[in-house]
Amino acid sequence: MRLARRATPLRGGQPRAFAVGFIVALLLGAVLLIASGFNPLEVYAKMFDTSLGSLAAISKTLTRAVPLGLAGLAVAVAGSMGLWNIGAEGQIIAGAIGAAWMARLGPDLPGPVLIPLMLLAGILGGALLAFGPGVARSRLGVNEIITTLMLNEVALRAVRYLLNGPWKDPDGNNFPMAPRLPDQSELPTLFERANVGLVIAVAVVALFGIFASRSAWGYELRVAGSSAKAAEYVGISLRRKILTVLVLSGGIAGLAGGLELAGSAERLNENIAGPGFGFAGIIVAALALMRPSGVAAVAVAFGAVQVGGIGIRTTGVPGSIANVLQALILLGALTAAVLSSYEVVRGGRAAPAADASAPVDGAAAV
Amino acid sequence: MNEATIVGLLVSVIEFGTLLYLAALGETIAERSGVLNLGVEGMMALGGVTAFWVGVETGNPWLALVVAMAVTALFACIHGVVSVVFGADQVVSGLALTILGLGLAAFFGRNLVSARPNARFGPLDLGFLSDLRGVGDVIFSQSAMTWLALLAGIVSWFVISRTRIGLSLRAVGESAPTADAAGTGVVRTRLTAVAIGGALAGASGTYLTLALAPGWSEGTTAGRGWIAVALVIFGAWKPGRVGLGALLFGGLLALEPRLQTFGVEISPILLSMLPYGLTIAVLIVISIRSRNRPSLAPAGIGIPFRREER
Numbered sequence: 001m002r003l004a005r006r007a008t009p010l011r012g013g014q015p016r017a018f019a020v021g022f023i024v025a026l027l028l029g030a031v032l033l034i035a036s037g038f039n040p041l042e043v044y045a046k047m048f049d050t051s052l053g054s055l056a057a058i059s060k061t062l063t064r065a066v067p068l069g070l071a072g073l074a075v076a077v078a079g080s081m082g083l084w085n086i087g088a089e090g091q092i093i094a095g096a097i098g099a100a101w102m103a104r105l106g107p108d109l110p111g112p113v114l115i116p117l118m119l120l121a122g123i124l125g126g127a128l129l130a131f132g133p134g135v136a137r138s139r140l141g142v143n144e145i146i147t148t149l150m151l152n153e154v155a156l157r158a159v160r161y162l163l164n165g166p167w168k169d170p171d172g173n174n175f176p177m178a179p180r181l182p183d184q185s186e187l188p189t190l191f192e193r194a195n196v197g198l199v200i201a202v203a204v205v206a207l208f209g210i211f212a213s214r215s216a217w218g219y220e221l222r223v224a225g226s227s228a229k230a231a232e233y234v235g236i237s238l239r240r241k242i243l244t245v246l247v248l249s250g251g252i253a254g255l256a257g258g259l260e261l262a263g264s265a266e267r268l269n270e271n272i273a274g275p276g277f278g279f280a281g282i283i284v285a286a287l288a289l290m291r292p293s294g295v296a297a298v299a300v301a302f303g304a305v306q307v308g309g310i311g312i313r314t315t316g317v318p319g320s321i322a323n324v325l326q327a328l329i330l331l332g333a334l335t336a337a338v339l340s341s342y343e344v345v346r347g348g349r350a351a352p353a354a355d356a357s358a359p360v361d362g363a364a365a366v
Numbered sequence: 367m368n369e370a371t372i373v374g375l376l377v378s379v380i381e382f383g384t385l386l387y388l389a390a391l392g393e394t395i396a397e398r399s400g401v402l403n404l405g406v407e408g409m410m411a412l413g414g415v416t417a418f419w420v421g422v423e424t425g426n427p428w429l430a431l432v433v434a435m436a437v438t439a440l441f442a443c444i445h446g447v448v449s450v451v452f453g454a455d456q457v458v459s460g461l462a463l464t465i466l467g468l469g470l471a472a473f474f475g476r477n478l479v480s481a482r483p484n485a486r487f488g489p490l491d492l493g494f495l496s497d498l499r500g501v502g503d504v505i506f507s508q509s510a511m512t513w514l515a516l517l518a519g520i521v522s523w524f525v526i527s528r529t530r531i532g533l534s535l536r537a538v539g540e541s542a543p544t545a546d547a548a549g550t551g552v553v554r555t556r557l558t559a560v561a562i563g564g565a566l567a568g569a570s571g572t573y574l575t576l577a578l579a580p581g582w583s584e585g586t587t588a589g590r591g592w593i594a595v596a597l598v599i600f601g602a603w604k605p606g607r608v609g610l611g612a613l614l615f616g617g618l619l620a621l622e623p624r625l626q627t628f629g630v631e632i633s634p635i636l637l638s639m640l641p642y643g644l645t646i647a648v649l650i651v652i653s654i655r656s657r658n659r660p661s662l663a664p665a666g667i668g669i670p671f672r673r674e675e676r
Contacts, residue, residue: 032473084457086404136646140653145457147649149404150596150642153589161635279461286458318476320584323469327462331448334459338452 021333050311069299071281087148089278090155095257098125126254209292383616392566399559404460407591408467413571442564
């Protein structure tokens, strides 16, 4: 008896891996909670109650899933071509800055005009922040992982600079905060806490899902993602694709920033990217195997974990347990996914496994 | 600008340099073995909280350092096992480590925010050296950990570039299949390198909470872990150059709160963007220059190794 790699992956392997990861995370989280003197059953019940237990709770979870899903989609768009956009966090901030700027330019515009303009500015803001890494990667082969990562910190400091200087509220008692957004810039409510941002996010994810699986462009994307050589052989311009994909990815994250500003925030602030929506988006995309449908599902699950994490604070349990759970879900699922690609074989040597994990494009200089 | 301000600035440059160097050196070792670990920020936070907690409980900074290094070494092994043994993507696994580390640090550190440990790495008195004017304050009154960081740097340089162990490390980082064929244990080498990297990030966290800050609150690491990741590239994966980079970036961090004192009209927040901007600039310069030359980065970085697939 020995372990061997499966010739073909298990069907439905990823949802199963996610489920295993989820259970493992809850168990390890329970150990942590018990060790700190909390009752894990009570805590988890409270988490469930505050995130999925009522229509109001569900509306909060879905609202949270919007930035998570869009950030996840942003990462997935790049990921389907074998690129890593680690900069969704910064692009969300850039998107929020863009949207806030638009609100400053036209504070008296009616809502139906102002809101679309703000969202457009958000998309542009995120796209602009991804443009630099896109050019550097496509023209010079500069690794996009590090450039997008570094720009996160730059974007965070850019918003901090604006709040402390040029955009500081003159009536803010010298606090580093932006003035309140005009009332009509708030996204219309859908039900309870959910706003139309949810509809926009669902539409974007669905649109991209259809586009990626049905269009020639989407097909080329996947070819380029699975083999750079094959793509060049059939005449796909990698350079242009890399740039387009990264800019598109940044634009989607920027839209998340615009929606957060117009939907949930009263004013532009340093925490507009929440407790790390951009980084969580990377986990979401990884768990969804870069597929848009998976992104939506995982985003809702993570939205529930995050909203539940806020919900348990009233009982004295630190909300940081939500972050711990998210990371554990991913690590558990990664492990489960790898283990599920093995099977127990009796004796003899198994047939050689298909090479499913060859690096896509290792040519980029770090 | 008087002498005291300048001395104060230079003292701070070395302090921040120590903080960054310890973490960046660890990341250098991991990356030389071919493993990118984006978990530095989380390891630093977890190490910092661990050290602070041990410091509060026992009052012994050395015990705090040892425990923190052991904890973060084990913690780094999560990334090691998931990405090296299981072959999962290093980027994802490393980021998960950062999120997990920051979450655990916030969770366990929640009751420590107002605590004051009597354990501290204070200035080391080196007799007449410490009494020298200027130099005595800037260099010879640093804490023991600054000297340890320097020692760790020299040892790393020597081991990586002058010994058999270092040769194996580099071979694994450049081409795991080749190293494997030559009989080097790829998984063992990479796991060890990742664990050492974790231990050094833990030491950096210890320095943060027991010397530099000193104290703990959520957000104490403030993105310094990412600067450490940047430094490795800035320093071209060489312990010596990474050290010089640590002093440069440490200088930028030290300048931040002092700009106004020096009468400079630039916002310190804009200055704080510089380490990240510089790293991007360096990356671009490297790739323009390396068009006709081999890349400075370990060739095997980010590529999982599975023996069956050879």
